[in-house]
Amino acid sequence: MRTYLLIICLLVLPLAGGFADGLMLPSDESYPADLLRNRVTEVTVNIRGLVAETVVYQEFLNEWDQATDAVYSFPLPEDARSTLLLYTRNDTTFRAVLKVSPQTPNPGTGGGGIAAQVNDYIGPHGIRLKLLNIAPGTVQKVELHYISTLDFHRGECTYRYPLASGDFIPYPFDHLEFNVNVNSARPITDFDIPSHPQYQTLVSEPEQLVLRMRQPLAFAATDILFRFTTDNQVLxxxxxxxxxxxxxxxxxxxxxxxxxxSGTELLTKNIVFLLGNSSSMIGYKLEQSIQAISQSLDMLGPDDNFNIILFNSSVYKWKPSLVSANAANIAAAKTYLSEVTGSQGSRLDWGIDVALNQFTNNQYNNVILAFTDGRSPIDPRSIALSNVHQTGLFFVAIGDDVERARLEMTADLNYGFVTYFQEDENLLEGMIRVSEKITMPLxxxxxxxxxxxxxxxxxxxxxxxxxxxxxxxxxxxxxxxxxxxxxxxxxxxxxxxxxxxxxxxNASTTIDQFAALLWAKEMIDALEYEVSVYGETPALKDSLIALSLRYGIRCRYTAYFADYTTVTTSIDPGELPVISRSFLEGNYPNPFNPST
CATH class of the missing domain: 2.60.40 (Immunoglobulin-like)
Structure with missing residues (x-):
């Protein structure tokens, strides 16, 4: 049966990285356990360049002597989008249907308990599918596909499948498997699965790699981490x-x-380190941020310029304007940083305004590197209009309380990107990697x-x-x-x-099909940021629904349903609505109409 399911998947998507593993929550309160038993998790990742298509195949056992409904819940990572969801009954494989309906949480959120815990675990970006009448003693099979891009730093490509879900799955799986297939346009010089080193190398060619890890009776205690390094010496x-x-x-x-x-290839930089020192940053987060800025100062060249700005309920400049990155100024800046303490408030918006005014021209490569762990009423379009000197705005966002939509939209409109960290991560190491990137402009x-x-x-x-x-x-x-x-x-x-x-x-309709899915994912992400920041409009809602149904990618207005038929939802391309708003000037390009 499982072989049939995988064949169907490959026919639909030839090549097909969450917070953690999927769960199956029974709907019947009399069920003798919190969850159906997860017997098997198999993860297959197909990587082309820096694009990862992930297939998660899972089996769940109904250990009861009665039939039960259950909700499949998967904590999809924030930077991924689901592209296909399959499920089985008896010997038949079905495709979950996307319908225009908000995704409902698992029942029981008001009263707490396991349902509330699963809802918190899944998060707002997660996937849910209610499955009906799972017979006693039978196995419910589910397969989820999703698309994402790899983390990349100086040739090192990183894929993570956060398997760790020991709080929910304290018992071992009968079978855990991880397969990864890499096709790279650049030579692969190194690779490893450091989290699970007992893997097999099936293919190792200069630009192709196939690895397999299998473990019987494996606990879901550790995320699966895969890394490979590529050689790249030219643009x-x-x-x-x-x-x-x-x-x-x-x-x-x-x-x-x-x-x-080399230093002779790098543009001269103007950089402002914008540090949030709100009370919530006090302790590890603030200490690590200060260390990261201090070490970043040592990456600057003698022709570079910098300043440090603090923001809380007010904004404080270390110096009135940018200063040269000479030894004396760097030493003085480190002394200043060592004396920074926490305060109240988190007006990142005011901090960005003050930081942008530090730049008087675009003669050099202008950068703002902002460290934040909270929410602030930043206006992405307003910032972009004020950013007259093409300053790159980069965010280091710490914890779960950051407002992803505002940060992402602001970075997208202002030549930058956002890097996210959990509070229990090695913050310094990750922050330094961000600085290593933005201090080497070409x-x-x-x-x-x-x-x-x-x-x-x-x-x-x-x-x-x-x-x-x-x-x-x-x-x-x-x-x-x-x-x-x-x-x-x-x-x-x-x-x-x-x-x-x-x-x-390409003229081919079968090669690199992920390109369509990745375009749709990026467009859905951008439009959802727009809705989150500036509010819903009929045009934005219609456009998101049209994209979701056309490409089979769930958005905020659609949800997966199991109707136990082979019918799929589609929409005629000629009927797709026009997207009417833009990031900056109220003329967002219609993704289906090249004339706009």
Whole structure:
């Protein structure tokens, strides 16, 4: 039966990384345990470049002598989107249907208990599917597909499947399996599964890797962590595209600078370290942030300039304006940081306004690195309009109380990115990795052009500087297949430069199908941020629903249902509504209409 389920999945999506493992919560309060027993978890990850498609296959045993309904709950990671959900009854595999309906929480939230705990565990981004009449003594099989991108730093690519769920699953699985298949356009120089070192290497070629880890009677005590390293010594790209029989094609572009660069290749930097020192930051979070800033100061070159700004209920500047990154100023800044204590309030919005005013031109590569653990009424569009000197705005967000939508939208519109940390992580190590990226700028004022007029629907629309050891990503649409030239231009240490790359907009409808899913994921993410920050409009709601149903990706307005038929929900491309708002000027491009 399981083989049939996997074959069906592969037919639907040829290649197919959460917070933790899926759970099956019985609906009948008389069920003799909190959860149906998780017998098997198998995770298969297919990686192309920096894109990961994950398939999670699970088996749950009804240990009762009666039939029961149950809710499958999976804590999907915030940076992923589900693309397919399958389930079984007897010898038949069904596809869960997306319908226009808000996803309901597991019952029992008001009274606490296991249902409330599972709801908290799953989080608002998680997946739920109610399954009916699971017969006594039978196994309920579920398979979830989702898409995400890898964490990347200086050639090291990291995938994490947070398996650890010991609070809910204190017993061992009968079978735990992790399979990973990597296809890279760059030589793979190293790889490891440090969390589960008892793995097999099935294929190890310069640009291809296949690993398998199997464990009987395995506990869900440790996340599965997989890493591989690629060699990259020149500025290059990864380009993926796929056509479609009924709608326009989709493409993904990853701009990948060299892993490391010498000081003579780096642009001069102006950087403001914006540190939140609210009372909630007191202790480990503030200590680690201060250490990270202190060590980041040592990464600056003698021609760079910097300042430190604190924000709480007010804003405080260390110096009135940027100062040179010489030894005396760096030593004085470290002394200042060592005396920082906690205060009340978290006005990140005021801090950003003051920090932006530190930059008087865009002669150098301008950066704000903000450390925050709370919420603040920042207005992404207002900040973008005030950001007249193309300053990259980067956030280090700590804990669960940060407002992801505001931070992501602000970073997207202001040449930056957000890096998230849990409070119990090694914060210093992660923060230093962020600093190592943004202190190595190679090109600023970056522009992308295609000598192909039918390219449209690009997201994002603002491109960051290129940094050694990092990457940036653009997704889009095209009307007709064929070869084209992509031009990447910007300003380097020697002035204006341009790099031309030959790319192929695929005619095939079967190659790199994930490109369509990743474009849709990015568009849904962006529109949901818009709704969260600026409020719902009929156009935004209709557009999100249309994207969700067309691409089979759940959004805030849709939910999975088990109807025990093979019918799937789709929508005619010609009826897809127009998205009417933009990030900056009220003219968000319609992802289905190239003329807007």
């Amino acid at each position: 290059g790209i990864d380009f993926f595209s796929t056509n479609n029989d009924t709608i326009d094609g989709h493409f993904n572009l990853f701009v990948r600078p060299e892993n490391l660069a 090109l600023k004022n970056v522009a992308l052009t295609f000598d192909k007029p039918d390219v449209y629907g690009l997201i994002p629309q603002v491109y960051p500087s290129t940094y050694a050891g990092a990457y940036f990503f653009v997704a889009g649409r095209y009307q007709s297949p064929g070869a084209a030239t992509l031009s990447l231009s910007g300003e380097g240490v020697g002035g204006a430069v341009q790099y031309d790359y030959q790319v192929d907009f």
